Amino acid sequence: MxxxxxxxxxxxxxxxxxxxxxxxxxxxxxxxxxxxxxxxxxxxxxxxxxxxxxxxxxxxxxxxxxxxxxxxxxxxxxxxxxxxxxxxxxxxxxxxxxxxxxxxxxxxxxxxxxxxxxxxxxxxxxxxxxxxxxxxxxxxxxxxxxxxxxxxxxxxxxxxxxxxxxxxxxxxxxxxxxxxxxxxxxxxxxxxxxxxxxxxxxxxxxxxxxxxxxxxxxxxxxxxxxxxxxxxxxxxxxxxxxxxxxxxxxxxxxxxxxxxxxxxxxxxxxxxxxxxxxxxxxxxxxxxxxxxxxxxxxxxxxxxxxxxxxxxxxxxxxxxxxxxxxxxxxxxxxxxxxxxxxxxxxxxxxxxxxxxxxxxxxxxxxxxxxxxxxxxxxxxxxxxVFKRVYKEGYDQYIPFASTIAIIIFKDLLFGIFIGTFIGLLFVVFTNFRSVISVIREGNNVLVKFNKDVSFLNKPRIKNILMSLKEGDEVLFDGTRANFIDHDIFTLLYTFKNSSKSKGIDVIFKKVNRKIQGDINHYQAKIESH
Structure with a gap:
């Protein structure tokens, strides 16, 4: 036709x-x-x-x-x-x-x-x-x-x-x-x-x-x-x-x-x-x-x-x-x-x-x-519509409800921008939480990097390191991370050097940066001096 x-x-x-x-x-x-x-x-x-x-x-x-x-x-x-x-x-x-x-x-x-x-x-x-x-x-x-x-x-x-x-x-x-x-x-x-x-x-x-x-x-x-x-x-x-x-x-x-x-x-x-x-x-x-x-x-x-x-x-x-x-x-x-x-x-x-x-x-x-x-x-x-969006989760409902409230009590464009900003905060928060996953079974701990790790994830990694106890055996798996920020790499490197004195065994799998290389080799290289 x-x-x-x-x-x-x-x-x-x-x-x-x-x-x-x-x-x-x-x-x-x-x-x-x-x-x-x-x-x-x-x-x-x-x-x-x-x-x-x-x-x-x-x-x-x-x-x-x-x-x-x-x-x-x-x-x-x-x-x-x-x-x-x-x-x-x-x-x-x-x-x-x-x-x-x-x-x-x-x-x-x-x-x-x-x-x-x-x-x-x-x-x-x-x-x-x-x-x-x-x-x-x-x-x-x-x-x-x-x-x-x-x-x-x-x-x-x-x-x-x-x-x-x-x-x-x-x-x-x-x-x-x-x-x-x-x-x-x-x-x-x-x-x-x-x-x-x-x-x-x-x-x-x-x-x-x-x-x-x-x-x-x-x-x-x-x-x-x-x-x-x-x-x-x-x-x-x-x-x-x-x-x-x-x-x-x-x-x-x-x-x-x-x-x-x-x-x-x-x-x-x-x-x-x-x-x-x-x-x-x-x-x-x-x-x-x-x-x-x-x-x-x-x-x-x-x-x-x-x-x-x-x-x-x-x-x-x-x-x-x-x-x-x-x-x-x-x-x-x-x-x-x-x-x-x-x-x-x-x-x-x-x-x-x-x-x-x-x-x-x-x-x-x-x-x-x-x-x-x-x-x-x-x-x-x-x-x-309210019921449907509510069932989609709070990360959808809160930006949805915020947009409604601000448009009603202010105006259209202001409501859109505030709603979008709140939505972005949820995206950032969810992204931070999903970058790193931690699995513990007794003294065995797996810390997995699910995607690229930036300096914004530093507080999360610090909390993970502080939670480790004497006798823990920890594996850091960076297989899925194409990029690891310099601050994160330095933090992990410092922890690696001090882990023995804390009674913690640590293994790093494919945790590397383009300049420093693999964290295991990087440590060995420094110690050789």
Missing amino acids: SKIKYYQKSLLETDWKSGLSVFLVALPLCLGIALASGAPLFAGLLSGIVAGIVVSILSGSEISVSGPAAGLTVIVATAIKDLGSYPGFLVAVILAGLIQIVLGYLKAGKFSAYFPESVIKGMLVAIGIVIILKQIPHALGDDQDYEGEFEFEQVADHQNTITELIRSFVDFNYGAVIISFSCLALLIFWDYAAKRNISFFKVFPSALAAVLLGVSINEIYAIAKPEYFLGNSPIHMVAMPIFNNFQDFKNVLIFPDFSFLSNPHVYTVAITLAIVGSLESLLSLEAGDSIDPLKRISSSDKELVAQGIGNTIAGFLGGLPVTSVVVRTSANVYAGGKTRMSSIVHGVLLLASVVFIPMLMNRIPLSALAAILLMIGYKLANPA
Whole structure:
């Protein structure tokens, strides 16, 4: 089957549905992230369109979905403020894209392979929990904070995740609660019916059904229960910009001001965006591969080039920087997405919604979209994952749990780095313990070097030597060690010379260094002088 036919088949079978689901998730996120970044609302939508169509075509992954990223909002907002010009900031976005293209061709994408699997699992679960914690307020009608805010400390309203939850429960909106609970119940029932192989529920997208239900309930409010109607306050609704004619559309486009190339701060911003954006994309790519039902391995270098081209185009058109995003990618996978066609569909739908139906989109309550995101959050943070990782051992569970905790109470990148550092500590500790094995049977002691021995193993060897007693017969076996550090060799040599006086018989088997040679011959050579 040719690639074109393969993509056509996948599009008709599943990807149109998953693309629609991703579109419904991405729409409020694009708007919310633009709002939080201090950029024009249309900039977020523009980036979503470029990422959905251009980046998806060039991507190194079949299931990754890109768009404006919540993890860059603070950087973007600070950069726009410091540069004092959004057109000047767009120059930095273009430069960041060019840097990413260079990084991709330099094969820098392979850096992502160094993040432990336990940390990637922890990242997915943490994002699931964060989605739940951040969407509960929207489900309760507390929409003061923007969609897409994932940090613990909320910039928009100076709350944090916990205080925001408390405020939401204290002062909730009855109309929003009814919509979100109804949509959530529908989604749960829809999943159950689809798993029972009821054809209609397998074919029709559950996310679209939930949105239609939410819109219908809100429209009923307008007639029968006006005090519950959410449309009177744009804060509770999707808020897309509306263009009455082509001139309105032209007026909202912003283009880069290349006079800022003489401003040194532009280059600092560009490097920061390139590094942070690349890391987020690579981590999202690893996360996407880990939940891909087909277990495909994505090309990280190709992804960096795709992100770079996407950012370069977004910068020229006036959009925000883009990255591959875990939330959209997860929504794609859990909606049944199989190929890049679903991401392309989501980009095309974003474009169509801007051009043809912005007023219709603005009739969607955020509480209905919150129900969809809550379902995605639950699937990411399924309790079964905790049990599965726990059974894999503490060396997996502690980095996993640490990553989750830090992402929830700080942010994504900090959690990833701390989780990876803890994982590396376990690797180092386990490596130290496995380098040397000691077997004792009565007075017979075998000390075996299972691999190369470095100076870092010196404390362990000292403890072994201190534990030997008078009358012991000890064999040091270095057969498997291709390298023995000078400090270790000297320590063993000193012990050999003093062992007789301690009443300990010692034999060395293939314990040698390239310069000194075998420890037995080395001793004989010194004694001959």
